[in-house]
């Protein structure tokens with residue numbers, strides 16, 4: 465396993481993020497810290513909710529288009545950024561199998577990778593599985609090269625990046641690509657506000673627990689004393705920026721001590737802290753942003769309902 469990111473690096477980044485986020489105005493926390501074991505399990509539960517359509521829609525597109533993706537790319541290496549839920553990976557691996565020689569899952573969690581990679585290697589004898597522990601916002605240039613790579617970034621996670629970060633990320637991906645490489649990008653589409661908000665504020669309250677989980681992560685990792693129950697989940701559609709925002713709203717005045725940072729933070733009743741943006745796209749904007757990064761949109765597929773998109777782009 466290649467490791468460009470150590471547990472120490474991660475801990476340092478968390479400290480930086482939390483200090484910056486809790487001392488800024490308004491307060492923010494980056495969404496990457498939702499995903500400890502409990503957070504990842506909660507996200508898996510979200511993907512099974514009736515209201516949360518993206519995972520289901522992206523799977524539909526993949527089932528329909530995987531043969532075309534295989535035919536057009538003839539991929540020899542599948543490089544998956546943020547190696548996600550096993551099922552989509554499996555669909556791609558099956559379709560690409562005639563040409564595929566190696567699979568490179570990239571994730572910040574080594575434990576997760578070891579488990580996922582072991583399973584996939586066992587199921588695909590002859591496939592070289594080479595997991596890489598890295599942060600795809602920092603280490604793109606270090607990822608293994610090769611001919612005919614398909615770089616997959618699925619799930620709509622690109623929507624979690626602020627626009628400037630996103631542009632930098634796409635440019636970074638482009639910079640690592642050879643002439644025969646391709647990018648497979650999953651992105652959620654702009655739609656009816658009510659459906660969007662429901663997808664991020666489900667009736668069973670799973671997303672609310674997922675949102676509050678970031679406070680539990682900080683409590684554990686940075687010796688903080690957040691009372692998660694004293695924050696309520698907020699999901700709203702920001703029409704100007706065309707993104708969903710998740711926030712945590714303090715239900716009462718409170719002071720939180722973050723021991724690991726020797727920091728005390730006051731929250732006023734009603735104060736809101738942003739924990740995630742999840743941008744939704746129009747096809748024209750996707751094409752324009754890919755173009756600005758030096759990538760040409762070869763295909764943009766959607767599911768039958770037009771909810772979600774899967775784009776194939778090339779240098």
Ligand code: AVJ
Nearest residue numbers: 510619620621624664671742
């Ligand atoms: C995993 C980043 C694609 O933004 O829809 C789900 C995370 N947040 N519900 C998304 C998430 C709230 C999800 N991504």
